[in-house]
Amino acid sequence: MIRAIGLVKIYQTGGLPVPAVRGVDLVVEPGEFVAIMGPSGSGKSTFVHMLGGLETRTSGEIWLDGKRADTLSESGWAVLRRQKVGFVFQFFNLVTNMTVADNVELPALLGGASPKHARERREYLLAELGLEERASAAPGQLSGGEQQRVALARALANQPRLLLADEPTGNLDSRNTRDVLKLLGKVHRQGQTIVLVTHDARVASMADRVVSLLDGQIVDDAPIARIQRRPGGTAGDIVELRG
């Protein structure tokens, strides 16, 4: 589905070059859900931005659906994203002078969906996220949590081959987080490929695989195992353990 080979990003601000990502290899299979974790400054946001073409790479390769993507021009990336990639940013990036409904429908329309189809998809997504009554509001009238959910709806409007997200629950309280988790779980079960950066253990625990970055490099890449309860143990045991 998506593949990064020896991906490097070095920022050159002022005099000294600052390496953010230092040679990352990653393969994500179709339908897989991968969570990327790591301390701030570990390069995880930069990495996922590069995967979506929102940040240029210094060196290395990105392959999406069997086609090389890192050599694309900015407009080439824009076309690719419109067709295949949904992106949820940490700070929403909604179009402020358009309604919530138009924000969500726009990517589907740009991607070539009929107005009827775009509207139906928007209605479905907003309902799933508990936002049907906010459809005609402007983004500025919404709380941070609501804006983040609209951003997720927008990213999924196109039914993209790949969903990329950078801290999609970073601004949500626990109830809003639950709505986002439910929708992520649902689209994942329907076969959505997801790569997301998160520090939220509830989000990461839904992934098939967790990749940990430290200082711009992968230090761990492995599936999340099922808990082996001791014989006769109940779910209550974990609560006791943490209590």
Place this chain on the structure above:
Amino acid sequence: MRLPLLALLAKEPAHGYELKQALEVTFGSAYPSPNIGQIYVTLGRLEKDGFVRAVDVEQSNRPNKKVYYLTAAGREALEAWVDEPTEGPRVRDEFFMKLVLAPLTGISDRMALVNRQRRHYLSLMRDLDELAERTDPGNRVARLLIEGAMLHLQADLDWLERCQEDLN
């Protein structure tokens, strides 16, 4: 276990099995089901300390059952417990001991320990999420207990990240 039993008996006198059921109904599946033997042992000790008394209630065709009730001393102990601030959780983490000591012996390196532990915490979180799904949404006590466990787990994970940053 002592003070929760005193609290339940402050509401009304009860026998051992009724106390077990009251705990189960209140805390739901989120809390480990109390062992009936442990309840009787605790009641025996509370009786010895003068916090509860038992009366034998005759039952037809069955052995007498002991119904426990709170004494004045028991009520005082309960009030003192409720009034005093409760200690916060202490960091007495077994994993942290491993993380600090194991590399000194050459048995394991810290990176591998942290990585394995992170994945284990995420497994626990997934388990808690599934427990939350199965829990009756009307049982607020059980829901809050699970949410508390999740918040603790998130803190453990954040701390793990700090350990990985600083110890490597």
